[in-house]
Each structure stands twice: as structure tokens, then as C-alpha cells.
Amino acid sequence: MASLETSPAAGSAGHWVDRFRSEAAGLPGARLPWLLERRQAAIQRFAEQGFPTRKVEAWRYTDLRDVARLPFAAPPAAAVGIDRLPSVLDDASRGPRLVFVDGAFRAELSSAGSLPEGVTVASLAAALETMPDRLEPHLGRVRPSPDTPLAALNAALWTDGAFVHLARGAALDRPIELLFLGVGGEAPAAHHPRILIVAEAGAEATVIEHHAGLGGVYFSNAAVEIVAEAGARLHHYKLQAEGAEAFHVATTTLAMDRDAAYDGFVLTQGARLSRSELRPWLGAPGIECRLSGAYMVAGRQHADHTSVIDHAAPHCTSRQVYHGVIDDQARAVFQGRINVHQDAQKTDGYQLNRALLLSDQAEIDSKPELEIFADDVRCSHGATVGDLDEEQIFYLRARGIDRAAARSLLIAGFLMQAVEEIRIEAVRDGFAEKVRGWLDARAAGERRNA
């Protein structure tokens, strides 16, 4: 094995490098030279960079010191029994589902169902055994960025995750659910779920990425790679409902080809600290990329939504609509960067981040960045921060709805405006339900405290 140098700035990266050294031989695909090579390159990159500090511009508002400091172990091997699996779908709209508990695939909780021709839904480790040739061109190769050390850490240490493959023209009418449950044991544990979605030309599917926590301190460091070939249509909806003590960092890279369409949404409500970073690459004309989200944080939660959209070809559109609600001493970060490359004429880029601050101590850092090198483009961005509208509150009260209920209804409405961006109705309804659930729990909490 190559020798690994840890730079002084890398802090506790050494802990992870050691982990890699001792675990590498037992990781999935250890016998595949190409994969071992990629894992080694990845840990090397992580060793050089370490956990980003706030001196790194992209991490100015999100402090990973707590993550870097904690000696996360491998998750306990004991399989926890799970009586009820959370879902955003009702039973009638359920399709195939893969379930992972503390990063480990749980076949007995999963159901692939009967998949149509050309559709593969499998655990990544299993797919590596049975169809490594399908993974090799993409795994770790979907627009990796030198600026994402945590994605590198995942690339080195991942033990399992999901592989979704849609052959040319294949379509699945039911959503595919990927459920990642964090249970957390005695000691803080880390897992590195990895997802690879490949949609060949003209294929279409809906993928729900659901992270849920049952408590405990754990670190979920996810990496998602998505390939949308020409004319493919992907719907990808993420619910981040990690446990209250959890850390969640996810890096999603997305390579899109001509006329492909991506409809993505992130609903963030869990974890004490989270970051969802999206990096779509619009590499050919005619692409439509939608990346929206809603976040609701309270207590001392910290939620970071970062995106870097590269318009590298002409005639593409990107649209981002984020609505967030921040209560108590919680803090939210929105960083949206749009790079319009020189030949990306006729780019249409839209970005909006609206935040409601429900307490004096709530905070939002909103940083839109447009970098435009083409001359014939339409790009707009906006950010608003505010409180609820008194005129609306009065209108509701005049109809008999008391102030607290009126506020709750308006907050739900505010978040729902973003949820509306979701194009698949069954998922939209499910996410709307999650929004209401959060508000109901919050209202119940307020009543208890009153």
C-alpha cells in the first residue's frame, strides 16, 4: 500500500487514515484493482485536506470541528430490530425499497419487488460482486471535485449503499425508496452511505433518498453520484430526518447529458448539524435541472444547503427554490453558486432562498454567487429574510383561527410553496405530510412549555 502523508492542517484526518489502513482489505470490492486504486487515491486526497475548517471559503459558515473531534468508530455489528420503517409514501404508492441500518444493507427489511425490464435496484456491495463492469465507469468518476474532502472520505471508506441502474429507455412508475436508518450505539459511530444512480438515454425513474435517525450520536457521511444520459428524466427527492444528535453531510454530484431533466428536492428537518451539497454539471444543451428544497430547524440545529451549478453548455435551465424556517437558536446556511461557462449562451438560471426567522436568535447566512462568462444569459437570484405577515395573520384570525394556529398555518404555507416544486404528486403529498408533522410536533412542544 502507498504511504500516506497527513498534512498538519488536516487535524484528526489521521484517525480516518488509520481506519482505512486497517479496514481496506475487508471493504467491498477489495479484490478489484480499479476500486482499490480509487479508494487509495481518495484517502490520500482526504489525508491531504482533512476536515475543512472555516478558513476554507466553502465552509465558512459550517463548523465541522465537532465531527473532526469525535472518535467515530465503525457501527456496532449487532443487527438492531426495527419494527416500523418510516416512509414518505403511503402503502398504495410504495415501490421497491432498500433499507440500510447504520450503513449496513438489511435484505430482510428490503423489498426489490418485481422490477421492469432494464431496471436494477441493488445494494452497491452486492452489485460490485455481480456486475462490477456496470459500476466501474461511474463509481467515483461522476464529476469528482477537489473541493469535497468528505466525499473523498466516503469514496475511501464506504461499505455499502445503493445502485440504481436504468437501461436505455427503461422506466419505473413507482418511486424507488432508499432508506438509511441511523440507530447509534453506545459509542459515536460513523457510516458512509454511497449511492450511484445511472439513467441511460431516455430512461425515467423517481428515487427517494430517506435518511432517518432513531437517536444516538452518529455521523452519516453520504456521497451520491448521478448520471443522467441524453433525454433521461430523473426525480430525486431527499428527506433528511436524522436523529437529533446526528451529524449529516452529503455530497451529491450529478452529470447530465443532452436534454436530460433532473427534478431534485431536499427536505431538511433532522440532525444537529447537516450539510447537503449539490454539484450538478450541465454538460450538453437542452438540460433542465431543478434543485429545490425546504428546511426547518429549531433548538441549536445547524443546516447548510450548498450548491454549485455548472452551466457548461448552452440552452440549459436551472431552477432553485428554497424556503426555510429557523426557530430558537438554530442556524441555516444557504450558499448557491452558479457558474456560467463561456459558451453556455442562453443559460436560464434562477435561484431563490427565502427564510423565515421565528426567533430573535435564529440566524441565516445566505450567499448567492453568480459567475458568468457568457454574454447572452438570463440569471437571477434573490434572498429574503423575514417574519410572518401581520395582514395574513389578521385575515386568519378574523376567520376564527387563533394567533398560534394562524402562525402555524402560514409557516406550513410558506414551506409548502417550496414543496410545490416537487413534480411527482405522491412524493409531494408525502413531503407535505412531513412538513405538517414537524409543525404539529413543534406546536405540541410549545403547548407543553406554555
Next chain:
Amino acid sequence: MLEIRNLHATVDDKPILKGVDLVIGDGEVHAIMGPNGAGKSTLSYVLAGREGYEVTEGEVLFRGQDVLAMEPEERAAAGLFLAFQYPVEIPGVTNMTFLKTALNSLRRGRGEPELDAMQFLKLVKAKTKQLGMSDEMLKRFVNVGFSGGEKKRNEVLQMAVLDPAFCVLDETDSGLDIDALRIVADGVNALRGPGRSMLVITHYQRLLDYIVPDRVHVLAQGRIVRSGDKELAQELERKGYAEFAADEAA
């Protein structure tokens, strides 16, 4: 049912209502007409309890209760309803959710059981049909993207669903086309009855052809300056408000 006595109110320290007296009996419909800026909407907001409208003198009794001491939602629960001159848009909240939340809040307040989704749907569909509204409007966000006339109809729908004892209609006829005016008036007339009183604010005598009032009042410069029967509306239509507009004309 409603007694307004010597009501004075200010907005931003500016006196708007300067001694309004008005008594509306059970089952009566009164109309208020008057020039722009006379204080008609101010009166309706004061009755509904809007913040920023400060009552400096006088009292309002609704079925003997002191209205001015109540929160807006308590007034609604007591049976007061204001159809807004400018209905408010609420993005993200569907009409259906809004109406159901409002009705169930009122029912809770009255100690009645809440309606479940099915019961509510049945009720609201009967009302939309009666008012010639499409059910599609129930799925849309409250007043968002509604035309002026649709917003007004939506106010009447709320009134029909919430079933208040006393309604203030602030220019509900403005912006309605001829057919809609007829439908809305029919809807309002259907709600008329011995247990329900109304205060109809309008600029047009035409509405009062459909909703025939028991009394007509002229509000000018913050006071009721003249009262009469429905003939007064016709007279105003002919003569305008010149004789009441002392300050404005100067």
C-alpha cells in the same frame, strides 16, 4: 343584535371615526354608503379587531357582549364576520385547508365536534355549488391568482361555510360582473333570516336592488350623517355626496 355607540377611532393617531352611532336589530340588513375615505372600511376593521385601529371612545355591543374587549378570533367565534374589501392572499395554504381550519376552530370554540375531511368536503361542495364556484378553487391557494371577482366570491363562500350571525360586507359587489353580482346577492339573500343581521357597505345602488336593505346610512367624515330607507340609496345615486362633503369640497 349590534349596537355601536359614539364610536371614535384613530389610525396612526389620525382620527377617522368621529362618533358613529348605529343599531342593527335581529334579522335586519343595513347598508352604508359614503364617499371614498369616509371611514367605512375603518369601521369594518374596528368591528373585526384589526391591530392599529385604536378606539378612543365609545362602545360596540354584539348580543350584549363587549366586542372591543375581544380578540379577533373571539369575535369570529361569537359570530362576527367581515368580508374584506381587499381579501388577503395566502400563498401555500389551500382554500380547503383554510376553510376547514377556520370552521373547526369556530366549532371547537362553540363546543361542537370538529368535522372530519369527508363531512367537511360535503358541506363545502354544497356551498360552492350554490355560489356557482368551481371545486378547483378549493385546491388553489387562498386568493392567490384569483381575479378581483373571484376573491369577492371567495369571501362569500367563507361566509356561507362559517355561518356567522352578523356579517359585514365591505364592497363585496365591487369587481363583480353582472352575473356574479346576481349569484353573490342570491347567496347573501339565502343567508338572510331572523337570526342573522348584515351590514352591507357599497358604492352602488344596484346591489341594493338585489339585497334590499331595511335601512340605508350615509357615512361621511367619520359619522353617520343621514339615515333612511332604501329610497335614500336612489337619491344618493342621483345627487352624489356633495351635500355631505363639507371639508373635502373646500
